[in-house]
Amino acid sequence: MRIGKKRGSHLPVLMKAVSMTHGPILELGCGLYSTTYLHWVCYPLKRMLVTYENNPDYFDFLKDYEADFHKVYCINDWDTIDISQPWSVAFVDHSPDKRRGIEASRLTHADYVVLHDTENRNFKKQNYDKAMRLFKYRWKYNEAYPHSSIWSNKFDVSEFTLR
Numbered sequence: 001m002r003i004g005k006k007r008g009s010h011l012p013v014l015m016k017a018v019s020m021t022h023g024p025i026l027e028l029g030c031g032l033y034s035t036t037y038l039h040w041v042c043y044p045l046k047r048m049l050v051t052y053e054n055n056p057d058y059f060d061f062l063k064d065y066e067a068d069f070h071k072v073y074c075i076n077d078w079d080t081i082d083i084s085q086p087w088s089v090a091f092v093d094h095s096p097d098k099r100r101g102i103e104a105s106r107l108t109h110a111d112y113v114v115l116h117d118t119e120n121r122n123f124k125k126q127n128y129d130k131a132m133r134l135f136k137y138r139w140k141y142n143e144a145y146p147h148s149s150i151w152s153n154k155f156d157v158s159e160f161t162l163r
Helices: 011-019 032-042 056-065 097-105 128-134
Strands: 025-028 049-053 070-074 089-092 112-116 137-141 148-152
Touching: 011 032, 011 089, 011 112, 011 148, 025 032, 032 049, 032 056, 049 056, 056 070, 089 097, 097 112, 097 128
Parallel strands: 025 049, 025 089, 049 070, 089 112
Antiparallel strands: 112 148, 137 148
């Protein structure tokens, strides 16, 4: 698991989305920053959190977070996971990178989808270019690198702000 200043650049957008919602949260791809934050923000109210990871080494870190409110799964194939339930926030930051847009396309029903690594050079590689067309509202946070975005079909995020 990598540690570094740039590794948590998604946190401002993720934190804001979580603070605006009350329902279940989905995390696709665990990480030192996102998993730790999401686990502890969900802890006091036992807010449902589901995390999927396909890297067994990362899963070794993740499994320690499993609790009655936090379900963690190590998977082999992203196509086999059922992410059709209603999500208040879905965080997309998993590997391989080319899967991110595919899973985002499967999350058009979520209130908010937060995506990491959304700088323009990654759009095609991660299939974000195809997925973004499925969302009515989009906003990009480019004050920290790598960039993050929030998309929604339910709520207008075009004027989204972290201030």
